[in-house]
Amino acid sequence: MIADTPVLSAHNLRKTYGSTTALDGVSALIRAGESVAVMGASGSGKTTLLHCLAGIVLPDSGSVLLRLPSVQGDITTLDDAGRSLLRRRDFGFVFQQGLLIPELTAGENVAMALMLNGVPRAAAEDSAAAWLARLGLAGMEQRRIGELSGGQAQRVAIARAQVSGAQVLFADEPTGALDSRTSAEVMQVLLESTVNAGKTLVVVTHDPSVAAWCGRTITLADGRIVADTAGAAGILR
Numbered sequence: 351m352i353a354d355t356p357v358l359s360a361h362n363l364r365k366t367y368g369s370t371t372a373l374d375g376v377s378a379l380i381r382a383g384e385s386v387a388v389m390g391a392s393g394s395g396k397t398t399l400l401h402c403l404a405g406i407v408l409p410d411s412g413s414v415l416l417r418l419p420s421v422q423g424d425i426t427t428l429d430d431a432g433r434s435l436l437r438r439r440d441f442g443f444v445f446q447q448g449l450l451i452p453e454l455t456a457g458e459n460v461a462m463a464l465m466l467n468g469v470p471r472a473a474a475e476d477s478a479a480a481w482l483a484r485l486g487l488a489g490m491e492q493r494r495i496g497e498l499s500g501g502q503a504q505r506v507a508i509a510r511a512q513v514s515g516a517q518v519l520f521a522d523e524p525t526g527a528l529d530s531r532t533s534a535e536v537m538q539v540l541l542e543s544t545v546n547a548g549k550t551l552v553v554v555t556h557d558p559s560v561a562a563w564c565g566r567t568i569t570l571a572d573g574r575i576v577a578d579t580a581g582a583a584g585i586l587r
């Protein structure tokens with residue numbers, strides 16, 4: 351992607367759950383190569399915004415324009431299959447924990463993302479090993495997830511999220527279960543492998559030290575953006 355090209359633009363997103371207004375008219379433009387932290391108090395709408403931007407949740411109204419070389423358009427108009435394809439092919443996800451299968455090895459967890467997209471096992475395993483090595487886990491392909499530290503497991507999750515060529519990575523509290531030193535290491539790996547390669551990163555966090563790694567911070571309160579500021583400009587950038 352060419353740096354600074356708009357990748358995601360949300361227009362006037364609204365989402366309610368019963369009598370709760372999770373998003374109350376959110377608009378934001380996110381450009382290629384940006385790292386954006388989404389902060390705010392518990393219940394302010396952070397995860398709902400991330401899920402709307404990623405096509406996991408449909409807003410009640412508003413639009414999310416996506417502009418990638420592979421696909422352009424309003425993702426809120428896509429059906430389930432269309433949004434599912436986007437999530438498998440163009441987007442990557444890293445959560446606090448969960449997406450990894452503990453019974454499988456690190457290599458199998460990463461390779462599986464490719465195999466779900468139809469890549470043959472041997473090629474998938476080669477790509478998985480290359481990604482794990484790139485993220486500092488060379489030689490650990492055969493370890494089961496339970497045999498890895500929390501920080502190592504998050505690196506596996508970061509590899510899994512990107513092995514299929516995702517251009518936009520969404521992370522929801524990716525360091526929530528880690529101590530501060532490991533958290534910094536994981537953020538460094540996350541930024542190096544995404545924004546430093548021209549990809550786009552959106553991170554939901556309640557932790558200011560995680561947000562400080564990002565080039566920009568959007569702050570939500572009661573489902574509205576109350577601040578949108580340049581951050582530490584990404585310590586790596």
Ligand SMILES: Nc1ncnc2c1ncn2[C@@H]1O[C@H](COP(=O)(O)OP(=O)(O)OP(=O)(O)O)[C@@H](O)[C@H]1O
Binds near residue numbers: 390392397398
């Ligand atoms: N599936 C749902 N059903 C009902 N209410 C929901 C649902 N998802 C979110 N909400 C409500 O919408 C509001 C925003 O939730 P959201 O998870 O987006 O906030 P958040 O800022 O990510 O919170 P946290 O930091 O606690 O994870 C909250 O009041 C929440 O209870």
